[in-house]
Amino acid sequence: MLDDVVRKLKSRSDRPRRRARVDVPSVRRAYARWAPVYDKVFGTGFRAGRAAAIAYLNELPAGRILECGVGTGISLPAYRRDHRITGMDVSPDMLAIARERVARDGLTNIEAIDEADAAKLPYADQSFDASVAMFVITVVPDVVSVMNELIRVTKPGGRVVFVSHFSDQRGWRKSFGEALAPLSASLGWHTDFTIDRIMGYPKLRHVETRRIGPLGFFSLVIFERI
DSSP states (O other), X not given: OHHHHHHHHHHHHOSOOOOOOOSHHHXXXXXXXXXXGHHHHXXXXXXXXXXXXXXXXXXXXXXXXXXXXXXXXXXXXXSOTTSEEEEEESOXXXXXXXXXXXXXXXXXXXXXXXXOOTTSOOSOTXXXXXXXXXXXXXXXXXXXXXXXXXXXXXXXXXXXXXXXXXXXXXXXXXXXXXXXXXXXXXXXXXXXXXXXXXXXXXXXXXXXXXXXXXXXXXXXXXXXXX
16 A cells, blocks of 8 residues: 555656755745644644654753754644743744744743744854754755754753654655655755765764654654764
8 A cells, every 4th residue: 555655656756846945035935835734734744753852852851952943833832841942943934833832832841932044043052951853954955054053052961853854765765755755845855865964973973863753754863962
């Protein structure tokens, strides 16, 4: 059955297509369109990835956590209440929904919801005990700058956590990722983004990579800031 789904999606994606432009204005425009329906369209499919990342963070001692690319704030209610969370995103439309969620759900552990560029974070060095980027790193225009910023704002000994789909997979997972490329492109995601692009930073020690989500399609990648 899964093979049938992959074949059908692949047949729709075989036509030539241009690579989506990825810059901050383009990302803002894309997410302005998606903001009203984002949770309904992507909430279920990405739930396992969010749950795995937050479950890991909730095992850490109480501290300050930065969620980079907080979007609509769909993940915010799941954090342990003794963690203090700062969420940031480049999309004002997504953040408006996140702020409504914080107020509606009485999430008193949310310290701030900030509009900011992940490549130029407005936070002091070593401000956070952990930082997390869920389904974000493959969409940012400048991966190196974002990685360096997450390293900068995280305390030594803290954790830097990612959840994403990486193209290093084989078999049906690779085919499924390629088949989803048209939808991914509409959000600016790069389905050809390889995991090595977040590896090898001198101040990050790779701790663990886990396959998660539907049939292991996504990966949870954990680093220690050193």
